[in-house]
Structures are given as C-alpha cells and as structure tokens.
Amino acid sequence: MLTFLLNQQKIETDQHPGTVLLDFVRRDNRLFGTKEGCREGDCGACTVLVGQLDGEKLTYRAVNSCLLPIGSLQGKHIVTLEGLNGTENTALQDAFIFEHASQCGFCTPGFIVSLTDFLLNNADLKFEEAIATVSGNICRCTGYASIRRAIDRFIIEIKNKIDLRPGIRIEQLIKANQLPAYFADMPARLTQLTNRAPKARNGKIVGGGTDLFVQQADALREASLQFVDETPGSHQIKIDNDACIIAAATTMEDMRRSPIIQNIIPDFDPFAKLIASKPIRERATLAGNIVNASPIADFTIILLALGASLELEKNGTGRIVALHDFYLGYKQLDLQPEEKIVSIRFPVPPGDYAFHFEKVSRRTHLDIASVNSAAFIANESSTITLARLSAGGVAPVPFLLQETNAFLTGSTINDTVVRQAMDIAAAEISPISDVRGSADYKRTLLRQLLFAHFHAKFPQYLSTEVA
C-alpha cells in the first residue's frame, strides 16, 4: 500500500508502483489539468510539484509526471495545477492572462506549475532563474515572447506582495493569496505518513526513472521494481580526506545547488543548466546516469574528467572501481548481479586547475549532445601538470581521452600543443553516424570542443588561428 497526498486528498493505493503519476492523476483522479504531451519528459505539459519533508522543512520541486512512477511517492505531497488554484487567480495566472501568454492553452498548466517551483524556491526571484525553471516547457504557439513578458510582470507583482527573506516563503505566499491555505497543514499531515518506500527484494532498481520510463515504461508498468531510498539522507555530498563523496541517489540538481561542488567547480551552474531540464535534473540521479551507460551521458563525462571512482556494494561487501574502468563496452558494465553503486567519489584537486564542460547539441538546452567534453587541467602557469579530458558521443562508452591526456600532461599550453592535442583526440575516438550527427561531424566537433576548452580557460596562451 502506497500512501501520499495528492493536492488536499490522502491517497492510499495498491496500484502497481510502476504506474506513472501522469496516468494516475488523469485516469484515476480525473485531474485533467495535467496534460500528456510526449511521455518522455521533453515537453513539460505534465509538470507537477512534488513536496518532500526534510525534518520540518517542506520543499517542493517541479518534475515531469510522465516519468515519475507512483512507487517513488510514498510520504510525499503531489500538487497538480488544480491544487494551486485559489478562489482568485494568483499574480502568476493573471500575468499569463494579461500578456496573452497562453494561446491554445495546452502547455499552460505546465508553465504555471514550473513557475510555481521558481516562486517557492528562488531566493531573490531573478528573471533569468525563472527562465531556467521553464527550460523543460515547450510552447508551440507563443514563440515565448509573451511568456517572457508574463514572467517579468509576475515577478514585479510578487515582489510587491511578499517578504523575500529565506525560510518563510510558503507562509508569505499563503498570506498574499498566492498559494492555497491548505499548504500550511502539509508538514503536519506529511509527518503522519512514513516516507520509506515499501521494500522490494528484487527487481529492477528505479532511481529517478527519467531514462527508464522513457525507454521501458510499458514493461515497467507490470514489472517487479525496487525503488531507491529517497529520504533526505540519501542525497549527500560531502568532503572526506580530500575526496568529494557523493551518495548514489544524489540528483543532478542536488549537485548544481551544492556549495561544495560550486566551490570545486565555480562554473558548475551554467554547465549543469546545459544538461536536460530542471524537472529532469530534479529526479535524475548520478548513479542512474552512470549505470545507464549512455556513451553521451553528460554527467558521466563530467565525472570522468574529475577522475571519479565508484564505491560498489553487494551483500555487505564493497569494492572501489575507477569510473573509467567501469565501462567494458557498449552498455556493458563491470557490475555484478545484485551489486549496487553506493557512492561516487573524486579527489578534490589541490593547487591551480581549470575545469570546463562543453556540449553541442541541435538545441542548446534539453537536448542530447552530438558531442560533449569535459576537461580537468591542473597547471603551473602555462605548464599542464595533469590533463584529464573526456568526451561523449565519440565511442561506445563515455570516453576518457587517454592518449590526448598523456600528451597534454607535462606540455606547455600554446597553439601548437593544442593543435596536436586536437589531432590526437580525433585519432583516438571512434564515432558512428546516427541521428545526432555523422561520424565526420562528431570528429570535427570534438576537435573544436578541445580548442574551446583551452580558448575558454587559457586564452592568454593562444592565438585564435587554431580554430
């Protein structure tokens, strides 16, 4: 029996835990404000809020209900657009009406719900962050201009209505009639529910589900499933003995928000925003990204360049394997049956270093890369003391550019060296032609991205002739 709250209602259900929330709200609860647009997390029409308690703090995040199995919802509060409606429209709803930011209306609920995440969570209500919050919402009618105006208008309105100090946002929004009053009771109501998912002994392990439920939704609807622990302690990023240790279930957004990660990689925020969309990143776990073994997995490429290794565990016995050694071939892993990733760790680099991530896709945001690449370069002025560059979309596995790295380590950064590195990298990869681009293109693109790393981080040592 799964127990959770849906808007104001307590749900107790025996439905298969692999049922996606989108179907559950529409078919079983007749909440038609949540729309089906693609069933693969690429349009945002089905966006809902998921609230989870951490101690006394209740945090809501917008996610795609089409990829969210109800088995992940134990002890949580699900909010659909119907659950956000008050007797009067909110400033957000009125701004959409005023600016004609809704034309056919099909995408509108998703935009309103996503922007409610922004309203609930963004400290100073920055316009650019509001835009980032709707990075997973597609509108085919407006061309987004009126949506941008509506966002602008609603931010100004809201800033006049509420106190932005941290820790009191929900209370403030309720007071200003921007959130229904029942939200005030939610922490107490959620406390009465356990947040531990019913334990299943075997079956497919489901983390965020953001890829599993794109690829295998029909099979998972009836399969035996094990849901990973999503209680607050399961998402943890910490520093221990010069290593950064990240719990397996940590999500991509946990990473983006982590002060520890930002400290190690100051540009992490813009890099992370190139990956999927915010609702996907809220659910997608690091371990999921790694075991999915897509040769183009953005986060895995970043972790490769950081020199990450994995802590694996089976029946109480653990072992450590370098991420780079974890991939044996296309979608083949050094992972035994029943063995699980417990944590991901990488050394916190001492001294001077640069970290950079590049990704080119047909569309800059919410798209799968044609080629991506990460670069970790430790240096003493122009001398590279350690180079660890990785690339995706260029081999059957997420690829560490070992020959390029060997060449660069110890070299001095200049035009000739970068050009040589580009040649070496192009020679050590084996891209294939597919819907993301021809093999020739991917080879050319990786060369360009290698140059881009150096151009972004060490422009003082280069002329622009290399490109």
Add this chain to the structure above:
Amino acid sequence: MKNHDANLHVRGLSRFVDDFLAPDNTLHAAVKGSAIAHGAIMSIHHEKAEKHPGVRKIVLAKDVPGENQIGSIIQDEQLLADHEVHFISQPIAIVVAETPEQAREAVALIDIEYEEKPVITDPRVAAEKGQLIAPARTFSCGDTDTAWGKCDVVVSGTAASGGQEHLYLETQGCLAVLKEDGGLKLISSTQGPTAVQRIVARVLDLPMHKIEVDVLRLGGGFGGKEDQATAWATMAALAAYRVGQPVKLVLRRHEDMLMTGKRHPYSSDFKIGLTKDGKILAYEAIYYQNAGAAADLSTAILERTLFHSTNSYFIPNVKATALSCRTNLPPNTAFRGFGGPQAMFVIESAIAVAAEKMGVTPEVIQAKNLWQDGDATPYGQIMHECRIKSCWQEMAEKSNIKKLQQNVREFNANNTLVKKGFTMMPVTFGISFTNTALNQAGALVHVYNDGSVSISTGAVEMGQGVNSKLQQVAARVLGIDARRIRVDSTNTGRVANTSPTAASSGSDLNGHATRLACEQIQERLQCFASRLLDVERSKITFHDDKIWVDEMPQSLQWQELTDKAYWARVSLSAQAHYSTPNIHFDKNKEKGHPFAYYAYGVAATVVRLDCIRGTYKVESVDIVHDLGSSLSPKVDLGQIEGALMQGIGWMMMEDVVFSEQGRLLANTLSTYKIPDIYFAPESLRVHILENADHPAGLFHSKAIGEPPFMYGIGAWFALREAMKAYRQDVDVPFVAPFTPESVLMRIS
C-alpha cells in the same frame, strides 16, 4: 481584451479531446500501421491480437460499410489499406480494447506479411518516373525567353527546404459516441469539422445529418489538423460503429509523428536575370514538391507556391512551374504558410546569388523591386493599396537599418571567432483560400432574454484567438460588454457546410458572418426599441450596454431590452452567411483575382554565429507588420511572435529526416527538436505599420495567422551572411534547415 479562454487555461480547467469525461463503457483504439514504405499486403494475421486480454475487435478495410476512401481533393487515400501500402505507418488495422494499453499491446501482436516494392523518397526521382499527383502547373507573365537577352546579370541555382513537424502540443484524437438512431457524435480535434463529418458519412455510408462533429478547442493545429484530423476521427467513428460502444482514439506523440504528414519539403531550380542597377527583369523557377504517398492538400499547397513565387517583388517576365511529386512518405499536408514559405525561400536564394555576383548586399536588390500599386502579379491580380514599400520605409526609420548593419560590420571587424549576419525579409501574402469556393462562412447568434449572447460559427479555436475576435465583433455590433458574449463550440449541427479554419481566414470569414448575424438582431432590437421608446429608429444606437437616443443614454438597458423583446415575440436569434466578394480565379488561364487583399511586412534579422562550435543564435528581429486596424492588438502580436518562432524553427533547427527506406528517423521529441525559450530571439521588436487603415477588412483589420511565419526565412539568410563573414570563400548551398552540423561542416 482578454483571450476568451485564458482564465480556464491558466487554471488547468480547459478541456481537450482526451480530457472529456467519456461514457463509462468507452473503449480505446490503437492503430496498426505498415512496417514498410511500399509493397503489397500478402496476409494479415490478427488471431493472437484478437485473443489478447481486453481486446474487443480488430477492424480492417473489409469492415468499412461505405467507401474506404478519405481523400478530400483527389480520392486517392484509403482509410485502411487493404492490398497495398504506400508509406511506413500507413494505417491497416484498428484494435479496439478496454484500455489504451491493451489496444497497443495487441497492435504489436498483429503480424502482416508484405511483398516489398521499390521505395521513392526524393521528389525529383518521383518526377522522373512520372509519379505526379496531378499534372504540372505553370504561372507565367511576359516572356522570359526573350527577357534573358536584356539582362546584364543572369544566375541560376537550386534550393531545397525541409519538412516540418507541426508539433501541436495536443496530439490527434477523437471520441466517438453512438446515438440512438445509429448516428454518431464526434468530439474531434480538427480544424475542419465539416471535412470530418463528410468523410465519416462517406466511410460509414450514412447521411451527413447523422454525424455531429463538435470541436471545443484544439491544443494547436497549425494546418496539421486541417485535413489530417479526419483519418483518426473516422477510425474512431468506424470502430464505435462496429463495436456498438463509444470509442476513443488518441495518438501518442511518437505515433502522431510517425503517422501524420508534415510541411512539404521542396527541391527547386531557379534562374534570375537583372539589369546592372539591380532591377529584376526575369525569373524562372521549377518546384518539385514532395507530396508523400497521397494527394491530401498537396495540389492546393502547390498552387499557393505558384502564387507566391516572386514574394514581394514585381518581375515583368516570370515562368514558374510546379510539380506535386508522389513519394513513399506519409502524405504531407497544410502547415502555416501553405506552400508560400517554400516559394519565398527560392526567390530569396535567387536574390542572394545575384547579389553575390553583383557584389552588392541582397537588400539593395530587394528594395529596388518591391511591389507598388498597379503592378500585375504573374497570375494577373493588380496590386492595390500595396504597403510593402511603406513597411520597408517604416522599418528603415524605426529600426534604423543602416545602424543595425553598421553594428554588424563593426562587430565582425572586431571579432574573429564570433560573427554576425544581417538580412531583410519582406513578405507579401495573399489573403483568401485560393480555392474561391471555400471563402464562405456561416454564423448563428443567439441573444438570450437575460442579455447574454452565444455565438456559433465554423471557426475552430486553436490558440489563434479567433474566439476573442468573434466576441469582439459581436460586442462592437451589439454595443455590449464582451463578458456578456460566449463563443460556443464549433458544431456541425449549429453551423453547417463550413470551410476549415485555415488560410489565415478564420477571423475574417467567420467574423463577417458573425457581424451580419449580429446586425440582423441589432436591427430587430432597434426597431423594437423605437416602438418601445416611440422614437425614430435612426436615432437609436446601442453601446456600453445601454440604449441611446440621439446619443443620450436611456433608462432602458440592454438586458431589459432583450427581455422585453422576448415577451414581445421578437426573434433574438439570427443566422448569417458571408462570402468574400470580388474574388475569382480561372485555372485554365491561370489568371484572376484570387485574393481579397494582401498582408505585408518586413523583418530585419541579426544572427550571431559561434565559429568554434558551429552554433548560432538569433540575436534580434525587428518587424514592421501591416495589420490594417487591428481588432485585437495583443492577439495579433501573439500571432506575429509565435509564427516568427515557428518560421525560425523551420529554417534553423527542425530537421525532418527520412531514411532511404522511407523511415522517419527523428520520431520523438528527444530527437526532433523545436524551439525552446532559450532559442527565442534575444530581442524582438514588433512595430505595427502606422496609418494602415483597411476599410475593406473586418472592422478595417487584416488577417494575421500565416504571413509572419515567413519572417523566419530571414534568419536563414542572416546566418549565411555570418558564415560568409567568417570565411569569405565559404560555399553555402541553399539547403534549409541549417543545423549546427551543417554549419560547422561548412565553416571548419
């Protein structure tokens, strides 16, 4: 003025086909499509599917009681293929089951054996093999053969533009419910309710009056539901008819992408001749339209290509030939612009080549050849109240083209790895269905005796704001607050024999019909009020919910008047019909006056190219657009902005690719990308042309749906300029869309 339904939209209360509470005994349908692009069906094994849990019926071609034929203009498309298939995913069988999942599982269990035949995907190959949907058509004026000799510059080339997936957010779907007398009520997501009604009647062998089609709203249409909503509605109807229970058929996204047609890809040859000072003397073009496997609306789309072959330019000698080529792809269909954008891409390509040859920028040639009053188009319509030059001039003043260009030049001089390009894109677009007969509409207006008003027309609301405009028309004529007026669903029982909501004409045609119906009621109420108040009728006016005599408000108000009129047995309902006057076209001579008027506008676009990565961004678009005197400026602004973005998507991102076997390669949203909020132009300034009254229009307004789509073409040419700024010698063929791959592989 608010959007008629916006309050429902923002609260998640607006219903689309899949949101209606279906009757408890509703069954669900899924469609089995062909696995191959061309071949004979040898056998269909559906025994396993039939035994699958929940399955109630497998419907095949043999179950069609009437004609198994859904072709609208040309009858060449079966609802369900019986012995031959012509494209991948062509419907063969409908599975009806208790749940949508069961229906889809059973679809996978149907086994079909084929004998494969050769597949054609290229329109030029189809033309070579004589595979034409209809005989080629040619529009011509003057004499190009002799004109070439008078030209100082003659250049030629080829241009190709790609398809485009509509990607309406609401997929195709229909709920079919049986009535007591064997008729059907269909809740359909269609732009053409009458088309659905007609085809369902044909397929089920029932009179049209037994088929009621009701359309509340569409989650986007863009032309994709003009003709191609019909098949799914007909399948739902056929399934319901066969099982005797309600049936819902709603496509999943990947099914919709695989099974429905898209914008027509074109491959074209052009030749253009100019004097040394840039005057275009002659232009020839041959368009090879990739129609897909059936006619659908291809011949009408081809016709509009010919109408717009010279875009905004007067050219005295023109010969434009168009071939609609039959290939083994899903039948391509209407999409915003309807063949016009494809034609404009070719002439703009020709001008770009000519400009290069002459060593000038394209806008020098563009500006010299813009239409002016009195110019004759190749099809004989004489330009009248032409405003393309006014738009161009106003653009020069408002956005300061010289400054924009100067900024781009300076930026390029100071930057080596990022370059910018600038272009102008004028658009002249004819307003009216080119099939003259379709330019008619009906309206039924009821005034209830509490003063509230209900409007029914043939117009379908799909986000374009037609309901807001109809509401506004009635409010103006009746002199009452728009909040008293509700636009009802589009229903074939209330308004019959409607044209599809298409060709940018929905508001014009249905708005005029609504105006005429409201005027009848207004007249009756004025007569009644004149009796009531004992004043001459001519002194009575209605506005602000009040009755005025000699512009003095009376104590008698609208609501009371309607009640009194009812009790005095005055009819408070009216039906009206509108047909656009003075339009005609002779297809034998290919001459006439097909358009009621033209919409005009100009866009100036700046695109920024990242020369390292081959990625690009539309930095700014400035638009001057002629709206006449807008009925609803915010609705129209939304149409301009949305159409522009779609046009940019078509030219700069959206890549419909089929394999040589006719298989759609990008068939999900994870592989077919459309613009997101980050891809929108960084700066977009829309300026509405001033002093542009249009007395012949609906309350002096002009149509808006399609024309701004073609501004997106400017972005393609601006990116081409940026590529040339990076590498002067770069060879950039006229192939759209650009992708980061096509760009990087040219410049690196």
